Amino acid sequence: MTTTAATTITAPSVSGAPPSDSLPSTLRWAVSDTFTITKRNLIALTRIPEALFFSAVQPIMFVLLFVYVFGGAIKTPGSSYVNYLMPGVFVQTVAFGAVSTSIGLAEDLQKGLIERFRALPMARSAVLVGRTTADVARNIAVVVIVTVVGLMVGFRPTTGVVPYVAGVLLILLFAYGLSWGFAFIGLSASNAETAQVMSFPILFPLVFVSSAFVPLNQMPSWMQGFATYQPFSVTITACRALMTGGPTATWVIQSLAWTLGFLVVLVPLASWKYRTRT
């Protein structure tokens, strides 16, 4: 599809800035458009109660549920259960949050907003980049909220500020990779409900058949192979090590490799779906 950059003729006098074919200006508009779309998505987030619920209330409920209801029954040798749990809750939270990426895009398509964007002289990439960037901003807010709740119920990171922040960054990167996958789902779904229904069967096994809530040795052995090396577990284990101690390097590298793999595959896939969806 032709982009603004391919324009070779100077626009006749429109009141706006004429489209230019120089690369710096194209890049500048792409950044500006992405910023506009990001802002729009963040404003929307504050005005949809159910989005706020998914983002903030649900993870708090998970923390409370697992610490006070299930936690007593789960043995985590070498650390308190809340210390074991929190990295898992972070990853679970950003993963469930990514569902709103797919719901949001499906809604934009359904309501004709994407049609309007397509008829505007804006950068093509801004809709998807703006959406996933807004998700990063939301995830930062959510991780802060969950951290505060965690500290209130006894979460005690043991490694210091720098490794803790590194753990948070690892989760945010991982979530960014994920949100491109959910962008693809949202663009493939015929409406928001379908997007949601399509998202959860993918998420549930990855979130729950992982080391998030229960140590892997308490699962049947046939499940442990998948549960150890699947991307969510790898990231949770890396994050757990960064926040509460343990061997970090191999897990962090594996998690980054998964994130990179997600981006390499899912960014082109979602972009292709965006271009071809009619």
Add this chain to the structure above:
Amino acid sequence: MPYAIEAESLQKTFTGKHEVHALDGVTFNVEEGTVFGLLGPNGSGKTTAVRVLTTILKPDSGTARVLGHDVGKHAGLVRSLIGLAGQYAAVDENLTGRENLRMVGKLNHLPTAYVVSRAEDLLDQFNLADAADRPLKTYSGGMRRRLDLAAALVARPTVLFLDEPTTGLDPQSRNDLWEVIESLVGGGTTVLLTTQYLEEADRLADTLAVLDHGRVIAEGTPTELKADLGATVLEVGLDSLEHANGTADLFAALGTHTPTVNGTVVEVTVDNGPASAMAGLRSLDRAGIVPTAFTLREPSLDDVFLSLTGRRTEDETKSTEDETTSKRRRARRRAAEDAMPIVTGELS
């Protein structure tokens, strides 16, 4: 005179479960500064034509130009020259009216100061200033359409596309929107509008094309089309099929076309409504037939179709037969509701 919009042999087929020839060789030209109406029922290809002309959709073949620029080769340029307001009111429900307009202005790459003042002007002009800081989800249907139209105008487009701007609106909101569109045209904007309502096309369009199954089946000024059709529809309800057929025979001489019998309802398009009504009543009286309903109304899109194609409009819904029939029934009822009765009288 140069053309603002040129569509040349546009073809577009949607593949999938059912193959649909949405555009089957559509050709038309729109002169600068005029309003062009694309008239047709649901599924006739109106929206597809708009999507091709606004760079959203690539045609399978044919060319489309806006102000001389090919929409495929110079999509970016074309996008900076056009405005689009869609039938689905493509505005962000979670943003306020003001935020929506500013967002569209920014995405048109207009300077911030200009966007801010332009948004205020449009909110005033469209009578939305009081609602400017409310999220769109609190707006009524009419307000939403007005904001959608305002959003299409933020960048002062030279060519404006309006895809069924008033579908689903109540008569008052429809009238308000018509007035806005009329004032735009006074400002020299070229407008292409699609509609299912003959009345709307008649009121707004300088020229129009009637679309059916992705083909242009008639083109001309509304006056020319209506002259072909007859100015008024005389609709008579009878108490039996026998009387309906008898009435159709009696009315054969009155109409510009052969009367149609639909159950116990007889319809005939006539040039002079009141005179024909009197003649019709007299002939019924002589034959001793007493009608149960007697209505004079303006012709609807349904009547145009009947006159052009010999059949009524139908939705191109490729769903199950039941759904299609019920949709068709709904569409017909809608068309009937839209046709404004001039005189209605119950005689019995």
